Amino acid sequence: MYSQKKLIVSHAPFIHEGSRVPNRNYHIILAALPAVLMGFYHFGLPAVGVVALSVSSAMLWELLANVLRKKEKHTIGDGNAAIIGLLFAMLLPATIPWWFIIVGTFFAVMVGQQAFGGIGHNPFNPVVFAALVLFVSYRNYFDFNVALVNYDFEFAAIYPLTALKTYGVSGVEGFSTMDLLMGNQTGGIGATFGLGIILGGIYLIIRGFIRWEISLSFLAGIFITAAIFNFANPDQYAGPMFHLVTGYTLLGAFFLATEDSSSPVNFNSMLIYGAVGGFMTILIRNIGAYADGVLFAIVLINLLAPIFEKIRPKALGKVD
Amino acid sequence: MIKKSFIGLVKPRIDYTILTDPDPALIDIPQPGRVTLLLEGNGNGELKKGDLLKTGQLISTAKDIFAISPVTGTVENISGWAGDFGQGYTAVSIDVAKDEEFDEQFSEVVKNISLENAVKYFSNLPGKPSFKKFKDPELDIHTIVVNGMDEDIWMTANQYVVQSRVKAIKSGMEALSKITGVNSIVLVVPESQAAAAAAAGVDVKVVSSQYPSAQPKMILKDLFGKVVPAGRNPENIGYCFMSAEAVASISDAVSTGKAPTKKVLTLINKDGGMIIVTAKIGTPVSDVFKACDINVEEKDRVVYGGPFTGSAIYSMEHPILPDTNALLVQDRENIPLVSDYPCVNCGECVRICPAIIQVHSLARLLEAGQYEEAADNYDLNSCIECGLCSFVCVSKIPIFQYIRLAKYELDRIRLAEAEYV
Numbered sequence: 001m002y003s004q005k006k007l008i009v010s011h012a013p014f015i016h017e018g019s020r021v022p023n024r025n026y027h028i029i030l031a032a033l034p035a036v037l038m039g040f041y042h043f044g045l046p047a048v049g050v051v052a053l054s055v056s057s058a059m060l061w062e063l064l065a066n067v068l069r070k071k072e073k074h075t076i077g078d079g080n081a082a083i084i085g086l087l088f089a090m091l092l093p094a095t096i097p098w099w100f101i102i103v104g105t106f107f108a109v110m111v112g113q114q115a116f117g118g119i120g121h122n123p124f125n126p127v128v129f130a131a132l133v134l135f136v137s138y139r140n141y142f143d144f145n146v147a148l149v150n151y152d153f154e155f156a157a158i159y160p161l162t163a164l165k166t167y168g169v170s171g172v173e174g175f176s177t178m179d180l181l182m183g184n185q186t187g188g189i190g191a192t193f194g195l196g197i198i199l200g201g202i203y204l205i206i207r208g209f210i211r212w213e214i215s216l217s218f219l220a221g222i223f224i225t226a227a228i229f230n231f232a233n234p235d236q237y238a239g240p241m242f243h244l245v246t247g248y249t250l251l252g253a254f255f256l257a258t259e260d261s262s263s264p265v266n267f268n269s270m271l272i273y274g275a276v277g278g279f280m281t282i283l284i285r286n287i288g289a290y291a292d293g294v295l296f297a298i299v300l301i302n303l304l305a306p307i308f309e310k311i312r313p314k315a316l317g318k319v320d
Numbered sequence: 321m322i323k324k325s326f327i328g329l330v331k332p333r334i335d336y337t338i339l340t341d342p343d344p345a346l347i348d349i350p351q352p353g354r355v356t357l358l359l360e361g362n363g364n365g366e367l368k369k370g371d372l373l374k375t376g377q378l379i380s381t382a383k384d385i386f387a388i389s390p391v392t393g394t395v396e397n398i399s400g401w402a403g404d405f406g407q408g409y410t411a412v413s414i415d416v417a418k419d420e421e422f423d424e425q426f427s428e429v430v431k432n433i434s435l436e437n438a439v440k441y442f443s444n445l446p447g448k449p450s451f452k453k454f455k456d457p458e459l460d461i462h463t464i465v466v467n468g469m470d471e472d473i474w475m476t477a478n479q480y481v482v483q484s485r486v487k488a489i490k491s492g493m494e495a496l497s498k499i500t501g502v503n504s505i506v507l508v509v510p511e512s513q514a515a516a517a518a519a520a521g522v523d524v525k526v527v528s529s530q531y532p533s534a535q536p537k538m539i540l541k542d543l544f545g546k547v548v549p550a551g552r553n554p555e556n557i558g559y560c561f562m563s564a565e566a567v568a569s570i571s572d573a574v575s576t577g578k579a580p581t582k583k584v585l586t587l588i589n590k591d592g593g594m595i596i597v598t599a600k601i602g603t604p605v606s607d608v609f610k611a612c613d614i615n616v617e618e619k620d621r622v623v624y625g626g627p628f629t630g631s632a633i634y635s636m637e638h639p640i641l642p643d644t645n646a647l648l649v650q651d652r653e654n655i656p657l658v659s660d661y662p663c664v665n666c667g668e669c670v671r672i673c674p675a676i677i678q679v680h681s682l683a684r685l686l687e688a689g690q691y692e693e694a695a696d697n698y699d700l701n702s703c704i705e706c707g708l709c710s711f712v713c714v715s716k717i718p719i720f721q722y723i724r725l726a727k728y729e730l731d732r733i734r735l736a737e738a739e740y741v
């Protein structure tokens with residue numbers, strides 16, 4: 001027998017379409033940039049500082065987790081921790097203290113994701129989880145009216161959802177949907193520029209990096225529920241358009257509820273997941289104690305996701 | 321190589337390669353010095369080293385295991401051979417003599433061949449026509465589906481046979497009907513061949529060119545409106561599949577009295593170029609590559625079959641088998657590497673699975689070795705083994721490998737249990 005060449009032996013299939021986890025993550029970061037840049041424009045250098053610290057601390061926490069779990073290949077370059085840091089910063093007011101960010105990214109990366117086993121294993125969106133923990137513990141820091149009091153904006157410097165909660169519909173009559181959409185409102189660093197978030201979201205949907213079913217059903221849930229409330233009592237409850245472009249609605253629909261690990265993948269399950277999220281958001285905003293309900297609603301649907309996922313289509317040839 | 325399109329919203333559509341060239345280039349591999357036959361199971365039966373064999377002579381290495389010699393020559397060696405998951409095979413190597421002599425018994429038997437003899441004499445003809453299913457008293461085969469499509473993308477061997485030998489297929493279908501007593505025989509072809517096939521006077525159904533439509537269970541579902549229950553095979557609902565090449569081989573054997581011994585296959589080169597090749601069954605792949613001027617280097621990959629469902633071989637001595645429809649050579653530079661990400665729950669696999677399986681859940685169970693649970697509650701048995709899930713998985717989890725391994729293990733457990741009782 002002549003000299004044996006060693007061939008690579010592996011299992012079918014022998015081709016791959018080429019998409020990878022880091023690739024998806026970088027596109028999500030890219031899609032978030034328009035909203036973040038608008039945040040920099042409105043809130044200035046402090047916003048840049050918050051984003052930088054948040055992204056870097058999230059990545060360092062992930063590095064620490066890699067070291068603690070003795071991973072051979074470190075994952076801080078894959079964009080996963082960077083997304084967590086970026087999205088977390090987008091929820092915050094630009095004046096948030098530095099320690100708050102570090103604690104927040106700790107909760108997001110170490111508790112929200114690594115404690116459950118790392119990427120792919122987190123039952124909750126780690127960003128939402130961390131933001132909610134801190135929101136419940138330090139609510140005052142999320143009070144955008146207090147946090148942003150020293151800014152001199154060209155627009156009404158009152159957080160629209162607080163205005164609504166405090167004064168009812170008459171308190172928000174001054175806001176035009178167009179203004180709100182263009183980012184002329186106070187709020188989280190990356191949460192105010194609705195148009196930018198929508199464009200980013202559409203990009204992700206077209207590229208197939210997020211699931212449109214979730215985004216659209218979430219928005220539909222908000223729209224329909226808000227419309228019903230508004231119809232029942234237009235003086236007390238704001239219209240659906242207002243709810244769509246304020247608070248964390250758009251960020252939730254395109255960047256938070258769509259997180260892979262904590263959301264379902266079946267068509268019907270996704271629709272229910274999103275719709276319940278939208279419905280709960282409005283319920284909390286309109287009759288709950290909090291100004292915004294997006295974070296609570298998303299944690300709730302994350303929790304319910306495994307149950308929604310039980311509604312699954314019948315497999316080929318399945319005999320029951 | 322196929323890459324994800326920019327627009328990822330719609331799920332990727334993968335198409336079979338459709339033969340369009342009416343007269344494609346064909347390379348005929350010269351007669352090799354030695355051929356090797358792989359027979360199932362271990363043992364050598366009556367066969368001994370040094371036995372003289374004529375072309376078409378029947379050999380048997382174990383009970384119910386038959387093959388005919390594709391060449392005239394001397395048995396040079398009989399040894400064990402391990403399959404993909406460690407199944408046992410017996411490799412019979414035959415040194416090819418200069419002058420070919422055809423076995424008279426073969427010509428005698430095929431004149432008016434019985435089902436009994438078809439099982440034995442036809443089992444390793446090109447295309448591998450298997451008649452065992454027709455003898456099984458538990459099966460009631462009422463329709464034979466002759467598949468004129470190839471089982472994977474990038475290969476056109478069966479399409480080529482349909483295109484170039486539709487008359488042989490027609491007479492093969494008639495012979496088939498006579499041997500088996502089955503009257504309903506349908507030829508499945510891609511759109512491009514439909515008119516010619518229909519003109520030849522056979523029953524034709526047209527299959528879509530989207531992968532994996534030409535897979536037997538998909539053909540039954542799409543073209544016959546029949547769904548094979550999970551875990552069962554087409555035979556269990558009365559349909560038997562045979563490749564177009566197998567049917568042409570039957571026709572050749574019956575009409576000439578000589579055993580056809582040349583396999584048609586597609587050779588897919590490192591650059592993706594495809595050529596149609598004919599080679600004696602049993603030819604070592606190294607001979608095929610030599611004749612086609614293809615250099616296989618250390619750490620390249622050679623695959624029997626297509627990119628989705630084939631299996632990689634470890635030795636250049638591996639012989640061409642009666643059902644080797646393609647050989648795929650991949651340059652070591654182009655072999656996709658594995659990644660060590662866990663499932664990120666992106667759902668790509670679920671969306672692309674033609675069998676509507678919750679592949680992400682299934683993969684997690686299989687990874688943990690929970691085969692029974694996977695079969696009972698996560699539709700392992702509905703899988704039609706197309707390989708698309710692994711193809712799209714962003715974490716590059718070898719889902720398809722898990723699936724095949726799990727099915728193999730479960731089969732083994734079942735067999736062991738059956739024997740024990």
Ligand code: SF4
Nearest residue numbers: 673703704706707709
């Ligand atoms: S191989 Fe994968 S995609 Fe194909 S049927 Fe099986 S589970 Fe579904």
Ligand code: SF4
Nearest residue numbers: 663664666667669713
């Ligand atoms: S494609 Fe891979 S990573 Fe995505 S859900 Fe399926 S198994 Fe998980």
